[in-house]
Every structure is written in structure tokens, then in C-alpha cells.
Amino acid sequence: MQSMYFTEEHQLFRESLRDFLSKEVIPHINKWESEGSIERFIWKKFGEMGYFGLAIDESYGGLGLDIFYTVIFLEELQKVNSGGFAAAMWAHAYLAMVHLNKNASHGQKVAYLTPSVHGEKIGCLGVTEPFGGSDVAGMRTTAIKNGDGYVINGSKTFITNGVHGDYCILAAKTDPDAGNKGISLFIVDLNSKGISANKLDKLGWRASDTAELAFDNVKVPAANLMGGEGNGFGLIMQAFALERLVMGIxxxxxxxxxxxxxxxxxxxxxxxxxxxxxxxxLRHKLVDGHASMELCKQYNYGVAYKMDRGEYVVKEATISKLKSTEMADKVAYDCLQFLGGYGYMEEYPMARMFRDSRLGPIGGGTSEILKEIIAKIIIDKKEYRAPKA
Structure with a gap:
């Protein structure tokens, strides 16, 4: 692969990952899609291969590699043709674990990040609520200080890995009257008393477990507060950049x-x-799709390069998610049409891909919300930065 972004080592990693997925994942995909559940053993195998620790420091069991190993990981996961399986893996590694890696204390990392790298614990991110959607500041879930801990009440929805996960990086209001300045992040064990999970029935992403989580007087120790009280909104906003780039890729x-x-x-x-x-x-329609895909791919690589250098890329990552998911949705539609009646049959891959792709312009912020975020950045000169330490 001749590329300004990928080295020979990257290519060897891609080939190794592709071989692993072919042997260890693809034979099980139809079963997991049918049952709506991913067997636990595969998480351990991903951990053993180091795939959850690509971006994690070696001191916590990771490999400390550059972002283009993550790009390869995400790209190859899409080729197993199960958006649900891919989502379960990247939601664990690039939603839950990212917060642990960037915002957790040493003790929290030892307790949650290291076993997550090894595939021994499965994580999820709990931000979206039934009444809030993308309105993070308007969340209703509360975490009220009580003695040496907090008591959490509220609910979250559309939580990937919420049913079978072990912990949740949970956003809740520690000061309900302070707006977005009253939001904090917690690590919540999902086997805690007072937590119930309802598995949601989805159009696509059938292999992944997506939950509505309810918290009824759930007690969380103060040691599980992450990043300090009131800093959650900024941490969430900055992490959204990676989530959106992940979805663009x-x-x-x-x-x-x-x-x-x-x-x-x-x-x-x-x-x-x-x-x-x-x-x-048909040739020209396919060319249109290929050209659009290549434009998005090269743009996404450029954003990844900037992110790897530590640059502020909230705008660019939001554009990545907006344009790439809308492009992929159209490509899936057109490719199904190329197959005619066979595209509509479940024994061909396009039917599943068509369903799975439709979530792209919805999950992680709808296209409509992303356009408003970009407008605020380029017109109103607003910034979405994490609080300074």
C-alpha cells in the first residue's frame, strides 16, 4: 500500500487483523446477528491480540500505537458485514475506554482500563437520554452527593453494550441547577443494585446489544467520580470528536x-x-459512489493525521461524520439497487448493510444536530474544548 499515512508495519497489521477476523469472527456473525448477542469469548480473543489496546499506554496493558492502527482496525471491522458487531467492539474501545484513558485516575485505570484492554471487562458510554437526544446539557439523570458517595437516579437510552456490559461511563448532573457546568462523569458498575437494562429491538445493528438503562437510587462510591465535579460536559464534548471521526471512518x-x-x-x-x-x-452511478467514497476516505485520513498530532479537530471530525455517513447511506442504497431483487434477499450482504448503514446519519448526533454544531463553530466562533487541568 503506497500511502503517506500507512507504513509497511501498518500493512502487516492490516493483513494480520484481516486473517484474524476471517478465522475468528466471520464464521460466527450470522449466529450473532440472529441471536442478537455476541458471545463473550470473542472479547477475550480481541484482548489477547491487543486490539483493544492499540491506543492505550503500555503501562496499562496497551500498545501505544499511532492512530492509523485504529483506522485499520475500524476499516477491517466493517468488512465482516455486521454493523452491530463492529459497533460493540468500537464502542467499548473508542467510547468507554477513551474516557478511562484520558480522564481516569491511576487507580481507576488499574481497576477498569487494564481489564478492558484484556477483554475481561466490557464498557459502554451513557450520555443519551430518552427525553434529551443530542441535548447533553438538558440531561435529567442526577448524581447527588450522599456521605462518601453519590446516589444516581435517571435513565439512559441507545446504549451500545448496555445489556451485557460490565461498566458504564455515565454522565449525570451533580448540580442540577448549573446547566452544563453541573455535569460530571462516573464509572458505574452495571451489576450495581438499582440498575435495570431493557434490550431495544432495532432495525439494524442486530448483533449488538443496545439498551435503555434505568438507575433507581444507585449508590456509587466517590472514588468512581472521573475528572472532578462539574467537568463532565467539556470532557464529553471533546471526546465526541473521536466518536464522530470513528463513525466517519x-x-x-x-x-x-x-x-x-x-x-x-x-x-x-x-x-x-x-x-x-x-x-x-450503472457504470456512471457506481463511479459517482466511488468518487464520493474516495473523497470522504482521504478527508478522514487527513483528520486522523491532525488528531494524532494533538490538533483541535472538533469541526473537522464533525464534518467527517456528517458527510461520510450520508455518503455511505446513499452508496448502500445504490449498491442494493445494482443487485436488483437479489439485493433485497437476506442471503446477500446488501440487505443487512442497507439496514446497518441507516444508523450512520442518526447515531452519535443526527445530521441535523451536526450541521448546527458546525454552524456554531464557523459562524458563532464557538469552541468545544475540555476544561483545562
């Missing part, structure tokens, strides 16, 4: 996989004595 990789599959199918499918890839109307 997922989208361009998903679109690339769909286009590759469609091109192979079109080269073999014949009508009126010639392959359908020889019909101009």
Missing part, C-alpha cells in the same frame, strides 16, 4: 466494501448477453 469503509461487492456482482451478472457493468447508466 466506519462509513467510508462500509461504502468501500459495498462498492467492491457490487462491482464483483455486476461483473458476473449478465442481461441481454453482457455483464451489467457494461451499461453506462
Amino acid at each position: 466506519n462509513a467510508h469503509a462500509r461504502a468501500e466494501y459495498a462498492l467492491d461487492y457490487a462491482m464483483q456482482y455486476m461483473s458476473e451478472r449478465e442481461t441481454f448477453g453482457k455483464p451489467i457493468n457494461q451499461y453506462q447508466v
Whole structure:
């Protein structure tokens, strides 16, 4: 691979990961999709291979590698054709674990980050609420100080890994009257008394467990407060940059996989004595999709490069998620159409990909919300930075 971003070592990692997924994951995907649950053993295998620790410091069991190993990890996960499985893996590694890695104390990292790297604990991120959606500042879940701990009440929804996870990085209001300055982050063990999880029935991402979590007088020790009281909003906003870039990368990789599959199918499918890839109307539509995918992919690589250098990329990452997910949604639609009636059949991969891709412009902030965030950045000159230490 000739690239300004990927080295020979990156390419060797990609080949090794691709081989691992082919042997250890793909044979189980249809079962996990059908059952709506991912067996626990695969988390341990990912941990043993170091895949959850790509961006984690070696002192906590990680590998401390650059961001393009993460890019490869995300791209190859899309090729197993299960948005749900991919989401379960990256939500653990790049939603829950990112907060632990950046914001947790040493003791918290030892207790939660290291076992997460090893696949022994599964994490989730609890921000979205049933009545709030993308309105983080308007959350209603509270964490009220009580003695040497906090008592949490409220609910979260659309939480990937919320049913079978072990802990949740939970956002709650420690000062309900302080708006976004009253939000704090906690590490909450999901087996704590007072927590109930309701598994949601989804259009796509069938393999992953997505939950609505309810917290009824849940006691959390003060030692599980992360980043200090009142700093949660800034920490969440800054972490959203990585989440949105992750979803942008997922989208361009998903679109690339769909286009590759469609091109192979079109080269073999014949009508009126010639392959359908020889019909101009289809060729040009496929070219449009390929061009859009390449533009998003190269843009996403550029954002990843800036992020790896420590640059402030909230605007760029938000654009990545906005444009890439909308592009992938259209590519999935068009590629299903290329297959005709077979695209509508479950035995072909496009039906599942079409369903899974539809979540792209919704999850992690809808396209409409992202446009308003970008407007605030470029028009109102607003910044979304984490609080200074």
C-alpha cells in the first residue's frame, strides 16, 4: 500500500487483523446477528491480540500505537458485514475506554482500563437520554452527593453494550441547577443494585446489544467520580470528536466494501448477453459512489493525521461524520439497487448493510444536530474544548 499515512508495519497489521477476523469472527456473525448477542469469548480473543489496546499506554496493558492502527482496525471491522458487531467492539474501545484513558485516575485505570484492554471487562458510554437526544446539557439523570458517595437516579437510552456490559461511563448532573457546568462523569458498575437494562429491538445493528438503562437510587462510591465535579460536559464534548471521526471512518469503509461487492456482482451478472457493468447508466452511478467514497476516505485520513498530532479537530471530525455517513447511506442504497431483487434477499450482504448503514446519519448526533454544531463553530466562533487541568 503506497500511502503517506500507512507504513509497511501498518500493512502487516492490516493483513494480520484481516486473517484474524476471517478465522475468528466471520464464521460466527450470522449466529450473532440472529441471536442478537455476541458471545463473550470473542472479547477475550480481541484482548489477547491487543486490539483493544492499540491506543492505550503500555503501562496499562496497551500498545501505544499511532492512530492509523485504529483506522485499520475500524476499516477491517466493517468488512465482516455486521454493523452491530463492529459497533460493540468500537464502542467499548473508542467510547468507554477513551474516557478511562484520558480522564481516569491511576487507580481507576488499574481497576477498569487494564481489564478492558484484556477483554475481561466490557464498557459502554451513557450520555443519551430518552427525553434529551443530542441535548447533553438538558440531561435529567442526577448524581447527588450522599456521605462518601453519590446516589444516581435517571435513565439512559441507545446504549451500545448496555445489556451485557460490565461498566458504564455515565454522565449525570451533580448540580442540577448549573446547566452544563453541573455535569460530571462516573464509572458505574452495571451489576450495581438499582440498575435495570431493557434490550431495544432495532432495525439494524442486530448483533449488538443496545439498551435503555434505568438507575433507581444507585449508590456509587466517590472514588468512581472521573475528572472532578462539574467537568463532565467539556470532557464529553471533546471526546465526541473521536466518536464522530470513528463513525466517519466506519462509513467510508462500509461504502468501500459495498462498492467492491457490487462491482464483483455486476461483473458476473449478465442481461441481454453482457455483464451489467457494461451499461453506462450503472457504470456512471457506481463511479459517482466511488468518487464520493474516495473523497470522504482521504478527508478522514487527513483528520486522523491532525488528531494524532494533538490538533483541535472538533469541526473537522464533525464534518467527517456528517458527510461520510450520508455518503455511505446513499452508496448502500445504490449498491442494493445494482443487485436488483437479489439485493433485497437476506442471503446477500446488501440487505443487512442497507439496514446497518441507516444508523450512520442518526447515531452519535443526527445530521441535523451536526450541521448546527458546525454552524456554531464557523459562524458563532464557538469552541468545544475540555476544561483545562
